[in-house]
Amino acid sequence: MTVRSRAVLAALLVALAALTIWLVVLKEGSDAPERTVLDVWSATDKAAMSAIVAGFEAAYPNVSVRYTEFNTSELQDAVLAAKEMPDVVISSAMDLQVELVNRGLASPVSDVPETPDWARWREELFGFTQEPVALVYNRQAFSDRRLPSTRSELAGMIRDEPSFFDGRVGTYDVALSGVGYMFAAQDAQRGFQASRLVESLGRARARTYCCTSDMVGDVATGKLVLAYNVIGSYALEQVRQDARLGILLLSDYALVFTRSVLVPKESDAKGAAGDFIRFLLSDAGQTLIDRNSSLFPLIESFREGQSFFESRFEGSTSLLPIRLRPSLLTWLDGRKKAKFLHDWQASIKGRSPTQ
Amino acid sequence: MSRARPSGAIPAHASGRRPYSLRRRLMVASMGAFAVLIALLSAGLWTYARSSANETYDLLLRGAAIAILERISVTPEGIDIDLPPSALEILALDQDDRVFYRVVDADGATLTGTADLPSEGSLAKSPPLQEPVFFDSQYSGETVRFVVNGRTLLSADEPQWVGVQIGQTRIARNAMERDLILKGLVPLAALSIAGVAMARAGIGFAMRPLAGIERDIRERQPNDLKPLDALPPREVESLITAINGFMRRLDLSRDQAESFIADVAHQMRTSLAALYSHLEAAGDQGEAGTVAVLRARDQARRTVRLTNQLLSHAMVIHRADKEMFETIDLGELVRRLMEEIVRDERAGGIDFAVELPPPPTPAKVMGDPIAIREALRNLVDNAVRHGPPDNQITLHVVATTLRGRPAFAIGVEDQGPGIADADKPRVVERFYSSGPGGGSGVGLAIVAAVAESHKGRLDLADRKPSGLRASMTLPQSPLPGGEAP
Amino acid sequence: MRILLVEDSRDLSEALLERFRGEGHAIDLETDGAEAEALLRHASFDVVILDINLPSMNGYDVLRAMRARGDRTPVLVLTARSEIDDRIVGLDVGADDYMVKPFDFREISARCRALVRRRSGEASNVFVQGAFEFDRGARRALLAGVDLELRHREVQVLELFLGQLGRVLTKDEVADRIYSFDEAPSLNAVEQTMTRLRKKLDGSPVAIRTIRGLGYIASIRDD
Structure with missing residues (x-):
């Protein structure tokens, strides 16, 4: 045998072996399809999402969801620092989600059902809920009083009756809560009534909270007479279970935000992640959100429009959706944020943070 | 598209070359022109669309930069930057473009925003720029259009320069560019298709007269040689004129052939009838029979001569059609002719002479040697026939000119009776024989035909005291001035 | 024959x-x-x-x-x-x-x-026609047995023409034949030779005709 023919024989043997291994692997693969684990990092209560996740797992039996809960800023930090990227990122912090997409970290998802323009960006970031920002009040406290219908009316009432409102108004601590900051910033962007309102909140020594539920709890007990800028969906759940509570949309406008979802570019289960998003926005997913979670579906409410919210909240209003757009990035600017927080705290607490 | 040819038709490309289609040539040319036009317009359109999309969106970028610059101020604590939401909102107007921004100080240090944006050297300029600079650069996996703009802030101690860099991905620009190109290309394509269709129709329309002419010729009876009565387009007028000229010549030649056949038939019948009657008389007894035999022999000889000359005439005409021209050495031709004449001329009483151009002049013409030789032979035969037994016959070849071009006069002079002036125009006609000893009447017709086929001339002139000078003047080369005299 | x-x-x-x-x-x-x-x-x-x-x-x-x-x-x-x-x-x-x-x-x-x-x-080597006889070897011509007493050049010319019967020979061609390189060819001399030869051949079947302006042709008269 020459060296050359020996080499040819060796090559043939290697090829045969490779073919055999490939066939075996293929056979096993087709016999027992590997279960895909979908890593979902979410800044949304697991309770609100569990029915939806279960519905998805039922629809896609080969996929199992590993759900990890974060708060919004933790989530942002975790994603930016992650060595193992999650497959799906869900957050109520629209600005932070936009920031991730703007950095080019998200991967486009195709064939996602049609949704309103403001609630999706670049086919990479998809809003899947539609949640108004509301005012929760203590029914008893307002039993013989007129409820405010606009922000300027509210500011006027607080200014006119300091004794009634003093220390009994609650709102988000914008330094602690990402959503709270977003709501306050959006309010500020709408015009001068917002700064007037913040000023009067400060004069009434408003209490600041980290979370919607604490705020609503204090309204229920009568510690607060009203809470401004609460997440309508969570609050509504508590209001429905507690007769002491009322929930109201101010008539000048009601901010609407959306929880959004994206697939990181470095996800290793993009197929399943895409399925998850398509499921979230499918009729089935949206129905689950409507019926089996405290959240409000994007498509349902979008289809039914104003009436969806009018049947659930008091007052009638014009909805003002916060758009999933890079303009949200303005408020993430370090100097901008620092300045805003400084001014806000100066107004609401009557002192600057440096004091 | 192959159309079946009627069987038996001779293909137009019998020579083996493929025929080309005028229609296809015109179509290819016009489509080519359209293609070039569209390519040029598309290139122009592309450039236009690109610069136009850039201009439009650069305005937004610049607006955003200015909006940010306006919100930068110097405070005792330092530079204050209050990023206006409107700036990024302007850029977010369009769906899908990502945006990046940063504010830098005179040292290039980032005060706020994304620190790692590519500056492409725009920030290193000195003096620091006040006017916007636009450039494309790769950033975060996409081509991003950036603007860098700056402004000098006046403050208590010293002026400070701050710069703003804003970037926007090209999605909207490219979409607009594509849209503009598409909007331009669609009418362009429609125009081209319409243009090609119109060109096709126009070509068909322009070709229609040709088809009419073709039909006219195809449907004709073979003996119908009337000129085409189609009013031809200017471009093919000369072709139609040529075809009509050709048909006229064909018609003429057919008429000539018909009259020739008729003449020949008449002459041959007459001659043979005479021969026949002499032979019948030859059976008579005594001297009358002997005389008749002698007459019959003479008649037979005349018939032979007539036949030879008719055939010679036919041959000359035939060769004239074929234009079998070559360079002829007239000296050599005359020499060979003389040998033949001397051999055939038995009596030997005739004094022959030859007059050739002096040696340095090459006596050469372009012509048909057989025809010229036949013409000369006939002239000599005529001179011998009509002249006295001691005739002096001179063959001449003289250099001269014809219609301003070099030529040779070739002919024969004799001392015979000559031809009366009144007869001169007629002796060149076939079967016109003058004088009592008249011959077949074909000889001079042959000479005239040869002169004509060589675009030359036949002159018949009297000599003093008697005799005839018959001379063909042939151009040295008849080919260039091809038109008939 | x-x-x-x-x-x-x-x-x-x-x-x-x-x-x-x-x-x-x-x-x-x-x-x-x-x-x-x-x-x-x-x-x-x-x-x-x-x-x-x-x-x-x-x-x-x-x-x-x-x-x-x-x-x-x-x-x-x-x-x-x-x-x-x-x-x-x-x-x-x-x-x-x-x-x-x-x-x-x-x-x-x-x-x-x-x-x-x-x-x-x-x-x-002997050309015979009727009463005429030309002996190439002996370089003489006889007519009815009588020597025509041709001169040297006349013999050369006669030999040339008998070899080229029916062909036109120009004076130059004749001169080339009868003059050597050393002699100055003279067309006049050719004519004189031709005249003399023709006179001596008178009555014989050999006829040399003059074509003025061209040259000479020899032919044989039959009978």
């Missing part, structure tokens, strides 16, 4: 056979070109009368084949008037003479005799 007639026209060949036999000549007839060519390979004739238009092999090819194998038998070509340019070709391929149909019988007979005579003269 032993003659081969190659002619496919029966009318013509019968007339020719009859006339030649009447004159006492031996004449054979072939009507086919190829057969004539085959015959000519084996038999020899004094003269061949060859038609051009023949079945199976035309006259030119027969002639060409003869000349190619070195057969120098005199050939007289018969042509029809319509083949007028064939004459030149015929002479080019080696015909000795030609006649155009229709022809006079006396003419063809005379031409045949002249051809045979010329060939035999070349062979024997």
Whole structure:
């Protein structure tokens, strides 16, 4: 045998072996399809999402969801620092989600059902809920009083009756809560009534909270007479279970935000992640959100429009959706944020943070 | 598209070359022109669309930069930057473009925003720029259009320069560019298709007269040689004129052939009838029979001569059609002719002479040697026939000119009776024989035909005291001035 | 004379056979070109009368084949008037003479005799025609047994013309023949020689005609 023919024989043997291994692997693969684990990092209560996740797992039996809960800023930090990227990122912090997409970290998802323009960006970031920002009040406290219908009316009432409102108004601590900051910033962007309102909140020594539920709890007990800028969906759940509570949309406008979802570019289960998003926005997913979670579906409410919210909240209003757009990035600017927080705290607490 | 040819038709490309289609040539040319036009317009359109999309969106970028610059101020604590939401909102107007921004100080240090944006050297300029600079650069996996703009802030101690860099991905620009190109290309394509269709129709329309002419010729009876009565387009007028000229010549030649056949038939019948009657008389007894035999022999000889000359005439005409021209050495031709004449001329009483151009002049013409030789032979035969037994016959070849071009006069002079002036125009006609000893009447017709086929001339002139000078003047080369005299 | 007639026209060949036999000549007839060519390979004739238009092999090819194998038998070509340019070709391929149909019988007979005579003269060094005799070896000419007393140059000229019967010879060509390189050729002298020679040949069958402006042609008068 020459060296050359020996080499040819060796090559043939290697090829045969490779073919055999490939066939075996293929056979096993087709016999027992590997279960895909979908890593979902979410800044949304697991309770609100569990029915939806279960519905998805039922629809896609080969996929199992590993759900990890974060708060919004933790989530942002975790994603930016992650060595193992999650497959799906869900957050109520629209600005932070936009920031991730703007950095080019998200991967486009195709064939996602049609949704309103403001609630999706670049086919990479998809809003899947539609949640108004509301005012929760203590029914008893307002039993013989007129409820405010606009922000300027509210500011006027607080200014006119300091004794009634003093220390009994609650709102988000914008330094602690990402959503709270977003709501306050959006309010500020709408015009001068917002700064007037913040000023009067400060004069009434408003209490600041980290979370919607604490705020609503204090309204229920009568510690607060009203809470401004609460997440309508969570609050509504508590209001429905507690007769002491009322929930109201101010008539000048009601901010609407959306929880959004994206697939990181470095996800290793993009197929399943895409399925998850398509499921979230499918009729089935949206129905689950409507019926089996405290959240409000994007498509349902979008289809039914104003009436969806009018049947659930008091007052009638014009909805003002916060758009999933890079303009949200303005408020993430370090100097901008620092300045805003400084001014806000100066107004609401009557002192600057440096004091 | 192959159309079946009627069987038996001779293909137009019998020579083996493929025929080309005028229609296809015109179509290819016009489509080519359209293609070039569209390519040029598309290139122009592309450039236009690109610069136009850039201009439009650069305005937004610049607006955003200015909006940010306006919100930068110097405070005792330092530079204050209050990023206006409107700036990024302007850029977010369009769906899908990502945006990046940063504010830098005179040292290039980032005060706020994304620190790692590519500056492409725009920030290193000195003096620091006040006017916007636009450039494309790769950033975060996409081509991003950036603007860098700056402004000098006046403050208590010293002026400070701050710069703003804003970037926007090209999605909207490219979409607009594509849209503009598409909007331009669609009418362009429609125009081209319409243009090609119109060109096709126009070509068909322009070709229609040709088809009419073709039909006219195809449907004709073979003996119908009337000129085409189609009013031809200017471009093919000369072709139609040529075809009509050709048909006229064909018609003429057919008429000539018909009259020739008729003449020949008449002459041959007459001659043979005479021969026949002499032979019948030859059976008579005594001297009358002997005389008749002698007459019959003479008649037979005349018939032979007539036949030879008719055939010679036919041959000359035939060769004239074929234009079998070559360079002829007239000296050599005359020499060979003389040998033949001397051999055939038995009596030997005739004094022959030859007059050739002096040696340095090459006596050469372009012509048909057989025809010229036949013409000369006939002239000599005529001179011998009509002249006295001691005739002096001179063959001449003289250099001269014809219609301003070099030529040779070739002919024969004799001392015979000559031809009366009144007869001169007629002796060149076939079967016109003058004088009592008249011959077949074909000889001079042959000479005239040869002169004509060589675009030359036949002159018949009297000599003093008697005799005839018959001379063909042939151009040295008849080919260039091809038109008939 | 032993003659081969190659002619496919029966009318013509019968007339020719009859006339030649009447004159006492031996004449054979072939009507086919190829057969004539085959015959000519084996038999020899004094003269061949060859038609051009023949079945199976035309006259030119027969002639060409003869000349190619070195057969120098005199050939007289018969042509029809319509083949007028064939004459030149015929002479080019080696015909000795030609006649155009229709022809006079006396003419063809005379031409045949002249051809045979010329060939035999070349062979024997002695040219004989009637009472005229020219002995090349002895370099003298006799007429009816009387020496014509030709001078040296006259003999040279006569020899030249007898070798070129029927051909035009220019004065220059004659001069080239009779003058050596050393002598200054004089056309006048040529004319004088010609005049003297013609005078001495007067009464003989050899005639040298003058074509003024061209030259001279020698021919043999028959009988």
